Amino acid sequence: MTEMSQNIAQLKTELSSMIEAANDLESLEQVKVTALGKKGRITDLMKTLGQMDPEERKTTGQALNVLKDEIAALINAQEEALKKQALDQKLATETIDVTLSARPEREGHIHPISQTMEELMTIFADMGFTVAEGPEIEDDWHNFTALNFPPGHPAREMQDTFFLPEDAEEQGERAKKLLRTHTSSVQIRYMTEQKPPMRIIVMGRTYRSDYDMTHTPMFHQIEGLVIDENTNMAHLKGCLRDFCETYFEVENLPMRFRPSFFPFTEPSAEVDIGCSREGGGLKIGAGDDWLEILGCGMVHPNVLKNCGIDPDKYQGFAFGMGIERIAMLKYGIPDLRTFFESDKRWLDHYGFSPLDRPNRAFGD
Ligand code: DAH
Numbered sequence: 154m155t156e157m158s159q160n161i162a163q164l165k166t167e168l169s170s171m172i173e174a175a176n177d178l179e180s181l182e183q184v185k186v187t188a189l190g191k192k193g194r195i196t197d198l199m200k201t202l203g204q205m206d207p208e209e210r211k212t213t214g215q216a217l218n219v220l221k222d223e224i225a226a227l228i229n230a231q232e233e234a235l236k237k238q239a240l241d242q243k244l245a246t247e248t249i250d251v252t253l254s255a256r257p258e259r260e261g262h263i264h265p266i267s268q269t270m271e272e273l274m275t276i277f278a279d280m281g282f283t284v285a286e287g288p289e290i291e292d293d294w295h296n297f298t299a300l301n302f303p304p305g306h307p308a309r310e311m312q313d314t315f316f317l318p319e320d321a322e323e324q325g326e327r328a329k330k331l332l333r334t335h336t337s338s339v340q341i342r343y344m345t346e347q348k349p350p351m352r353i354i355v356m357g358r359t360y361r362s363d364y365d366m367t368h369t370p371m372f373h374q375i376e377g378l379v380i381d382e383n384t385n386m387a388h389l390k391g392c393l394r395d396f397c398e399t400y401f402e403v404e405n406l407p408m409r410f411r412p413s414f415f416p417f418t419e420p421s422a423e424v425d426i427g428c429s430r431e432g433g434g435l436k437i438g439a440g441d442d443w444l445e446i447l448g449c450g451m452v453h454p455n456v457l458k459n460c461g462i463d464p465d466k467y468q469g470f471a472f473g474m475g476i477e478r479i480a481m482l483k484y485g486i487p488d489l490r491t492f493f494e495s496d497k498r499w500l501d502h503y504g505f506s507p508l509d510r511p512n513r514a515f516g517d
């Protein structure tokens with residue numbers, strides 16, 4: 154063995170053990186520089202090639218290239234191993250123990266509107282309703298005309314409705330944009346797009362220019378719509394009775410259906426539930442006072458026609474409620490405006506634990 158090949162073999166042993174000993178990425182980088190860098194050990198040896206005779210230069214050159222490749226491969230392998238080790242370590246120290254109990258002292262709160270919407274969804278889903286949605290920016294046709302509002306109806310007036318600039322790309326009533334004043338507009342969207350039978354609820358934001366203890370310019374409504382061949386007023390009453398008893402958690406809740414008027418229903422009714430206001434507190438389901446909670450009725454034949462549904466074949470009922478209002482009644486919240494003030498003290502008081510389950514239908 155020539156002296157050179159001995160040197161090469163020795164260097165290989167030396168560098169290999171340095172690589173093996175490098176136990177973090179930083180020291181491995183050091184070894185890499187020592188071995189392969191511009192002023193590194195292998196490069197140093199390469200530099201001696203110039204002084205060799207051609208035969209020796211050839212064999213030594215080859216041997217040095219082999220060494221270089223071997224050392225580079227060892228460094229790569231060590232680098233991979235170190236990276237894996239670092240990742241394993243990170244995974245081991247960052248594990249989340251999902252079996253640990255919750256930390257109530259660090260809990261955020263669910264807003265009463267979100268909680269109430271969750272409850273509504275649960276109750277109506279149990280009755281076979283699905284959820285439909287529609288846009289908050291509506292047009293005059295979906296919000297009023299298709300719902301059988303006559304041209305001069307007061308609800309169309311400027312002081313109630315937030316009108317938006319006309320949409321230049323649309324024509325007539327569809328160009329007149331507004332913030333929807335009720336979720337009833339989604340009845341129209343759904344009936345023009347789907348075929349009966351239908352059984353839906355719609356929940357979402359609605360807008361009216363109004364502000365006092367019981368009105369805010371933005372509020373939430375839930376709308377219900379059921380269309381089938383034989384749906385009648387008794388179905389409407391049964392459905393709303395089941396809903397009210399489940400939502401307010403009062404069995405045999407006193408309820409009355411009072412004749413009323415809405416352009417889009419005929420006949421129309423408003424529903425009151427029994428309550429007592431004795432001693433300043435409000436108690437639902439007891440006493441001899443009444444509290445109005447929703448509007449409802451049989452869908453007007455004109456509305457069905459406007460949506461391309463044959464009123465001689467299909468009929469159905471609809472209802473609409475303010476979500477804040479029924480949340481205020483159930484949870485004893487006195488002022489509607491506070492819902493949207495983002496006061497953390499209010500949320501801590503009226504908010505719900507994320508771990509609470511919304512109430513279920515009786516018997517579940
Ligand atoms: N859209 C009505 C409102 O905002 C509520 C309503 C009443 C909806 C009767 C209905 C209904 O679907 O049948 O005051």
